[in-house]
Amino acid sequence: MRATRLIAAAVALGTVQSGPPVRLGFGRPATADEITAWDIAVRPDGRGLPAGRGTARDGAAIYASRCASCHGVTGQEGPADRLVGREPREGFPFGRDPTLVKTVGNYWPYATTLYDYINRAMPLNAPGSLAPDEVYGVVAYLLWRNEIIADTAVIDARTLPHVGMPARHHFVVDDRRGGPEIR
Amino acid sequence: MDRVSISRRRLLGGAAGAVGAAVLGRTALAQVEVPPDPTKLPGHSLSALGERSLFARPRRVVGGGYLGASLTPLQDLCGIVTPADLHYERHHAGVPTIDPQRYKLLIHGMVERPTVFDLQALRRFPAVSRLHFLECSGNGGPAYRKLRPDLSPQLIDGLTSTSEWTGVPLATLFREVGVQPGAKWFLAEGGDAAVMARSIPIEKAWDDAMIAYGQNGEPLRPEQGYPARLLVPGWEGSTNVKWIRRIELADQPFMTREETSKYTDPLPDGTARQFSFVMDAKSLITFPGYPVTLPERGWWEVSGLAWSGRGRITRVDVSSDAGKTWTPAELQQPVLPKCHTRFRLLWRWDGAETLLMSRATDETGYVQPTLAELRHVRGLGTAYHFNNIRAWRVRRDGTVLFGLEE
Numbered sequence: 001m002r003a004t005r006l007i008a009a010a011v012a013l014g015t016v017q018s019g020p021p022v023r024l025g026f027g028r029p030a031t032a033d034e035i036t037a038w039d040i041a042v043r044p045d046g047r048g049l050p051a052g053r054g055t056a057r058d059g060a061a062i063y064a065s066r067c068a069s070c071h072g073v074t075g076q077e078g079p080a081d082r083l084v085g086r087e088p089r090e091g092f093p094f095g096r097d098p099t100l101v102k103t104v105g106n107y108w109p110y111a112t113t114l115y116d117y118i119n120r121a122m123p124l125n126a127p128g129s130l131a132p133d134e135v136y137g138v139v140a141y142l143l144w145r146n147e148i149i150a151d152t153a154v155i156d157a158r159t160l161p162h163v164g165m166p167a168r169h170h171f172v173v174d175d176r177r178g179g180p181e182i183r
Numbered sequence: 184m185d186r187v188s189i190s191r192r193r194l195l196g197g198a199a200g201a202v203g204a205a206v207l208g209r210t211a212l213a214q215v216e217v218p219p220d221p222t223k224l225p226g227h228s229l230s231a232l233g234e235r236s237l238f239a240r241p242r243r244v245v246g247g248g249y250l251g252a253s254l255t256p257l258q259d260l261c262g263i264v265t266p267a268d269l270h271y272e273r274h275h276a277g278v279p280t281i282d283p284q285r286y287k288l289l290i291h292g293m294v295e296r297p298t299v300f301d302l303q304a305l306r307r308f309p310a311v312s313r314l315h316f317l318e319c320s321g322n323g324g325p326a327y328r329k330l331r332p333d334l335s336p337q338l339i340d341g342l343t344s345t346s347e348w349t350g351v352p353l354a355t356l357f358r359e360v361g362v363q364p365g366a367k368w369f370l371a372e373g374g375d376a377a378v379m380a381r382s383i384p385i386e387k388a389w390d391d392a393m394i395a396y397g398q399n400g401e402p403l404r405p406e407q408g409y410p411a412r413l414l415v416p417g418w419e420g421s422t423n424v425k426w427i428r429r430i431e432l433a434d435q436p437f438m439t440r441e442e443t444s445k446y447t448d449p450l451p452d453g454t455a456r457q458f459s460f461v462m463d464a465k466s467l468i469t470f471p472g473y474p475v476t477l478p479e480r481g482w483w484e485v486s487g488l489a490w491s492g493r494g495r496i497t498r499v500d501v502s503s504d505a506g507k508t509w510t511p512a513e514l515q516q517p518v519l520p521k522c523h524t525r526f527r528l529l530w531r532w533d534g535a536e537t538l539l540m541s542r543a544t545d546e547t548g549y550v551q552p553t554l555a556e557l558r559h560v561r562g563l564g565t566a567y568h569f570n571n572i573r574a575w576r577v578r579r580d581g582t583v584l585f586g587l588e589e
Contacts, residue, residue: 171443
């Protein structure tokens with residue numbers, strides 16, 4: 001806005017060549033390699049998922065060696081976030097009951113988030129160290145432990161976006177708008 | 184010169200002492216050279232880097248290691264600016280060490296010109312400086328459930344701080360790269376070990392978001408995102424991505440873990456609120472509060488902070504009778520949008536037990552709710568956005584306790 005106003009003022013004075021342009025030209029073009037190296041985000045429609053595949057059976061050993069020490073042998077013991085559990089199966093009573101544990105199976109709305117987050121930030125002591133097949137395997141393992149897919153189901157860039165998560169339809173966009181209403 | 188032994192408690196100074204001492208240990212002693220009459224001998228030499236008085240050593244309270252949080256000592260501060268080294272911390276995988284010579288910010292996705300900005304390029308753009316608060320959306324949990332009397336302002340609400348931030352408006356950078364039609368969100372991604380990522384609506388970029396590289400007159404502290412961070416004024420802390428290294432424009436949100444599994448608000452109606460960015464109006468009396476003791480009845484200045492993520496604070500009312508009657512407090516200038524505002528009210532304590540409360544109103548007409556009002560709409564299971572009215576119980580012996588009870 002500021003630059004636009006300055007240009008408008010410059011035009012009005014008939015001195016357009018001395019005013020600053022909308023673009024100053026700082027920075028440099030990003031190379032395709034730079035973008036590829038950093039563009040790790042995975043979206044709900046599957047964009048960003050790499051080649052590779054895994055099943056729960058593949059992922060069990062990786063989970064045991066890389067994840068279980070923090071998340072528990074079955075994903076329910078902690079001490080870090082509990083990842084496995086479908087209770088309560090009826091309703092979505094998390095707003096009423098602070099004792100309920102939020103897991104992948106009962107609270108995560110998108111399966112693609114699992115790939116994105118594990119690839120991005122896990123394991124905590126060596127983030128970004130898992131190969132795509134290993135991430136797919138751990139994702140499959142967690143989905144299987146949460147009774148969402150079969151232990152033989154292949155998880156890859158084609159199948160993961162279509163995995164239906166139990167909590168998906170419970171999420172709503174913020175409706176607070178300020179003003180006197182308490183929401 | 185006499186060598187005078189001063190207890191650690193005294194070193195911490197003033198009202199701060201008791202809280203700090205509780206953290207650092209009361210038994211520790213320090214040996215400090217204190218002349219009996221400082222007018223009778225020259226003082227210290229000049230120094231390249233100043234230090235706080237030995238008698239005033241406010242400290243953050245640190246919880247956890249590299250995954251945790253540290254809390255600003257709100258009861259030890261005056262005015263509205265938080266010293267940078269006392270700014271609260273909340274990290275998801277520790278504080279990274281980033282070489283400013285190698286730093287770069289990549290902006291790509293639905294843009295005409297995918298561009299890399301180094302720090303020199305960012306600093307060359309026309310800059311802005313603005314005072315804004317930051318607040319973790321989990322701040323204030325101890326005022327919402329598991330209520331306890333032995334909580335200080337720092338332990339209740341220490342996950343908020345105010346700084347003067349300097350940087351380049353994100354709108355400037357977006358004009359530079361050329362935003363494509365249909366771009367509605369952008370991913371903000373950090374260069375820490377969590378590669379922390381949040382989706383932000385593009386309107387915030389055109390409004391008041393900035394890439395900040397300065398804090399209170401100096402480069403950002405590492406704990407606040409050195410060399411550069413996203414600042415989205417008034418929005419929950421986790422969206423102000425520190426150590427920002429990548430911005431990707433898109434037509435949809437990315438649904439990262441930090442906007443699905445975390446930082447969402449389950450409600451009593453069986454839904455979970457997502458993208459609850461704005462921090463609603465809140466206030467907290469920072470004096471008197473636990474563990475202060477009022478030594479005598481009489482005139483005391485009640486003082487505290489109020490803030491709203493939606494704009495300016497327009498009034499703060501204070502009650503000294505458990506909310507039955509309210510008196511408007513003085514708002515200390517400057518009163519800035521999306522910034523801590525200092526309020527003050529001279530209050531005469533008659534020696535009776537009483538409950539002190541403050542209630543903020545912002546420029547949208549939003550009034551800080553009571554605990555019962557907020558619990559009614561949010562439920563007990565919610566984990567973020569605890570902005571209900573707080574209270575301090577002043578007892579007949581002058582001791583002050585956190586005053587919200589079940």
